Amino acid sequence: MRILIVSDAWTPQVNGVVRTLRTVVQELQDMGKVVEVVGPDRFFTIPMPSYPEIRLAIFPGKRLAKIIDEFQPDALHIATEGPLGMAARAYAIRRKVAFTTAFHTRFAEYLKARTGIPEFISYAWLRRFHGAGAAVMVATQSLREELMARGFEHVRPWSRGVDLAAFSPEPREEWDLPRPIFLYVGRLAVEKNLRAFLKLDLPGSKLVVGDGPQRRELEAEFPEAHFVGARHGAELAKAYAGADVFVFPSRTDTFGLVVLEALASGLPVAAYPVTGPKDILAEAQVPVGALDEDLRQACLKALEIERTACRPFAETYSWRACAERFLDNLVPVNALV
Template identity: 60%
Template sequence: MRLAIVTDAWRPQINGVVRTLERITAELTATGDTVEVIGPDRFRNFAMPGYGEIRLALLPRARLARMLDEIRPDALHVATEGPLGLAARAIAIRRGWRFTTSFHTRFAEYVSARTRIPPRATWALLRRFHNAGAGTLAATPSLREELVRRGFRRILPWTRGVDLELFRPGARDAWHGLPRPVFLYAGRVAVEKNIAAFLELDLPGSKVVVGDGPQRAALQSRHPAVHFAGWREGEALAHAYRGADVMVFPSRTDTFGLVLLEAMASGTPVAAFPVMGPKDVVGAGGVLDEDLHRACLAALEVPRAQARAEAERFSWPASARAFRESLTLV
């Protein structure tokens, strides 16, 4: 199969959408499919206001149409709702192509957190975008139920995976010198991640933030005792997870949370709110509580082997198979 994936989230961005698409592409290619990922890096692009590391394609429709003509895909997947996603949707509708989409990000809440635009207005636009396709892939039961309630049609299951070889238990010396226990956050440092809810907790030991983003400078100034480590990838990220005692996930708006799986696969239990994402993923691998302080302390008692066992329920080959089975011929 020749598959074209159009996405506004792609390298050099570091986030769950990019990591998911990278792994799915690798898995499908390994089993014989041809996968072409079309991201903003192949177009004239500009920085998203207030979020410089995110690049958006500038007027991509004509060039994208030529690319799709060259690829001649058997299937088209539109992964995001940005300029490239909108252009791909318009091209497909004009040509009478069938295509699938995926719902990764609760943009309605993210937009509302930064502006005064009410979430219902953004949800209406998202519903219109996705309902034009042959199906919308969603990662968790909680998300699929919400999308159905909001009027999205043809919702398809597509879970995620984790690299159990890279993210594994092992030496725990990453944060040598910091007082124990070490409570770790990993991910984008942005307002929608609700990181302040973690940093403001009165916890024993040390707090560590792995990642970067537009809120880093303000949070670092406000919390000088917190260790901000910046982005880490690959083995360095796995080492960071292993060295922590608890992974704290304060977000209330994520649709899945790959970092949850990565931490648990490394043997590190999770503390989080009982919301979409954590309640679908964590299971016995951590503690969910509306009192995040209580969850953090209780997670210290979760056996690390138990956290690892929860992560082992997920695999990238299974995720890739589910993704491929959802595709529809153009």
């Protein structure tokens, strides 16, 4: 089976969408599938306004059509709603090719936070974008229900996994900081709601691992917090394991891979009761995290949770199962012909 994935989010970007796609592609290839990802790296790009770390392909339609024609996929998946995603969608409609999409990112909420554009306008466009596909994949049941209530159709579940070999309770980073250590890992951007964490009155230390457009601003505003920049691989795993509580302040993520990475590292989670963390933590038989509209209370509750419960729960999330569900959700390109 030949699978072509078109995504505006791809290496060298570092985010949950890229990590998900890279891991699923590897799993599919291990299963004997022929998989190719078409990302912005194959096109002329410009920096995304207000987020220069992300590059956007410019007028990719003609070259993208040639790539699709040459690859001759059995299934086409459009992972994102950016310039590449729109070009792939236009190609598929023009050629009467069936395709699937995924709802990875709450662009409506992000656009409102950055530009003030009302959410209903963005959701109308997103509904139209995804409505042309045979199915739209989502990571959680609560997001599936929300999108269906907004008029999205053919919404299919597609959960996530965690690399249990990469993230574990040992070895730990021996942070030279007052305990307890409350850790955040992720992009430093407005949509991550990081101020909600950094302004909390908590004992011990606040530790921030990651980079992004808000870093300088947040460092200046919260000098008592410890910003150590982005970490990857073994260094990231040690950073997780060396903390006491993982804090996930985002209200707009559609899943939160970092939540699973923290749990795999033996780290209890504190978060708001929103899509992503509430879906993950609801499946635990014993407490592995705390949800509360008062994030400070969630942090303090999480501090009391037994760390040894976190890893076994994370072990129930498999990337192979994630890849198999993705495969089940795909449709043949000739399904509409």
